[in-house]
Amino acid sequence: MSLKKDEKVDILLLGSGGREHALLVKLAESPHAGKLWVAPGNGGMYQLAQKVDLDPCSGEQVAEFAKSHGIGLVVVGPEAPLVAGVADYVRAAGIPVFGPSGAAAQMEGSKEFAKKVMTRAAVPTAAYKSFTDEAACADYVRELGGPCVVKADGLAGGKGVVVAQSTEEALAGVHDCFNGAFGEAGNTVVIEEMLEGPECSLLALSDGKTLVPLATAQDHKRALDGDRGPNTGGMGVYSPVPILLDGELDQMIQIEQKVIDQLREDGTPYSGCLYGGFMLTKDGPKVLEFNARFGDPETQVVLPRMKADLIECFLACDDGTLDPAMVSWDDDWAVSVVLTAGGYPVKYEKGDVITGIEDADAMDGVFVYHAGTKLGDDGSVLTNGGRVLDVTAVATTFEDARNKAYEACDKIFYKGKTYRHDIGIKAIKGRERL
Ligand code: AMP
Ligand code: GLY
Numbered sequence: 001m002s003l004k005k006d007e008k009v010d011i012l013l014l015g016s017g018g019r020e021h022a023l024l025v026k027l028a029e030s031p032h033a034g035k036l037w038v039a040p041g042n043g044g045m046y047q048l049a050q051k052v053d054l055d056p057c058s059g060e061q062v063a064e065f066a067k068s069h070g071i072g073l074v075v076v077g078p079e080a081p082l083v084a085g086v087a088d089y090v091r092a093a094g095i096p097v098f099g100p101s102g103a104a105a106q107m108e109g110s111k112e113f114a115k116k117v118m119t120r121a122a123v124p125t126a127a128y129k130s131f132t133d134e135a136a137c138a139d140y141v142r143e144l145g146g147p148c149v150v151k152a153d154g155l156a157g158g159k160g161v162v163v164a165q166s167t168e169e170a171l172a173g174v175h176d177c178f179n180g181a182f183g184e185a186g187n188t189v190v191i192e193e194m195l196e197g198p199e200c201s202l203l204a205l206s207d208g209k210t211l212v213p214l215a216t217a218q219d220h221k222r223a224l225d226g227d228r229g230p231n232t233g234g235m236g237v238y239s240p241v242p243i244l245l246d247g248e249l250d251q252m253i254q255i256e257q258k259v260i261d262q263l264r265e266d267g268t269p270y271s272g273c274l275y276g277g278f279m280l281t282k283d284g285p286k287v288l289e290f291n292a293r294f295g296d297p298e299t300q301v302v303l304p305r306m307k308a309d310l311i312e313c314f315l316a317c318d319d320g321t322l323d324p325a326m327v328s329w330d331d332d333w334a335v336s337v338v339l340t341a342g343g344y345p346v347k348y349e350k351g352d353v354i355t356g357i358e359d360a361d362a363m364d365g366v367f368v369y370h371a372g373t374k375l376g377d378d379g380s381v382l383t384n385g386g387r388v389l390d391v392t393a394v395a396t397t398f399e400d401a402r403n404k405a406y407e408a409c410d411k412i413f414y415k416g417k418t419y420r421h422d423i424g425i426k427a428i429k430g431r432e433r434l
Helices: 018-029 059-068 079-083 086-092 111-121 134-144 167-178 248-265 299-305 310-319 357-361 398-409 425-433
Strands: 009-015 033-040 073-076 128-131 148-152 161-164 189-192 199-207 211-219 222-224 228-231 236-239 271-281 284-291 333-341 366-370 373-375 381-383 387-395
Touching (some): 009 018, 009 059, 009 310, 018 299, 018 366, 018 387, 059 086, 073 310, 111 128, 111 189, 111 248, 111 284, 128 134, 134 189, 148 167, 167 189, 211 248, 248 271, 248 284, 271 310, 299 333, 357 366, 387 398, 398 425
Parallel strands (some): 009 033
Antiparallel strands (some): 128 189, 148 161, 199 211, 199 271, 211 236, 236 333, 333 387, 373 381
16 A cells, blocks of 8 residues: 555554654654554653553554544554554454564564474574473473573563573573463473574564565663673663674574565464564574564664655555565664663662753754653653663764763753663674674
8 A cells, every 4th residue: 555645644553662752753754644642652752642541452442442533553562462462453443553463473472482483484593492391391401401591481571581501590490480480471481502692683574575674783681881780671772783794684684584484374474573683693693582573772773764654664564565665774873872760670769850851852863762751740751660761872983873872861860860881882892893
């Protein structure tokens, strides 16, 4: 379906993180943007879109709202509504939706499902075995007798993975999984071989057949400088990844295309954003995981660099007309630093007043995306989560983008503001690999 020149599309976007703010900004830039709605959104999103009170995981509620409000495109940000099959309800109502069906979203919803697809597609990934019985799983871990990775099968908010250096650590992880640490997500447990190397994500769009790779990005998962401290939802990110060796990007693209082809052959065609998480091993890129949606915070560095009409791209993913010519890129770099609430990810305050966002946003090439924020009664912006803001800068060199992102961070103030100071350092050091 191609849109007429002046045609407007009213859009409902589901989600409330920095990823959704970045998606909303990009959707709003399209000349086809009509009225924009968000459910539930955050403090930065209500300038561009109207808030809707509905449960984003209820397919009935989402489809009903879309039908009664003349919505021409539903965009699903997070994984939970996708795995709950929200896209199926919207499609059944005859309304275009960006995001895979519940069946195809199992690529993220079940690690075992994803592993089976990867095996059929013959793409490189860590060797694995899955278990529904704790004793059998523990026996296998003892038999391996060394480092391995223990993964809860289902959605666990990014927390269901234990990278175990020893058998004892792995056994503790197995025990936790089978004894409710991740709820039902841990009823099946996948044990994987441990892979080594730098990590790299590749986001791609697909309409079920064609794959349009977007860009590589690298997240920083640990809370503290030097990759220390507990795992988080992501503390900073950059795009593209400068340490890739010749051929690695092509290999990642081919892997994702094979998976898209396999899912179509399996009768679960995949449309939406496919997020491949890779380990760049000495034997080439191997898949760590797939996500059924845009990455957070990867989206906050990929979308500002992307030259495309996002509404046309998303509609094309839904109706099978995606074309690589719809997307192009400048030769630029983006770095994003996540500002968190002091104490995140363990214990932190909410409700502190944030100032300086406008000053940071006014800098050339800087975009401040809201994540955990809300608006106070007087219109002030308040902290409302662990990850508060994603401060992104785009520039023609990696160093400039990085310096500008940190300069922008210095303009923003709230009680307990915390962030990592070493986002991108590894990328700069790693360039000698090129
Ligand atoms: P996942 O949610 O499966 O991507 O796992 C979360 C994180 O655990 C990844 O980003 C990696 O840092 C690590 N990880 C997952 N699988 C492996 C593996 N097979 N070998 C080494 N590290 C892994
Ligand atoms: N940045 C990791 C994720 O979106 O799952």
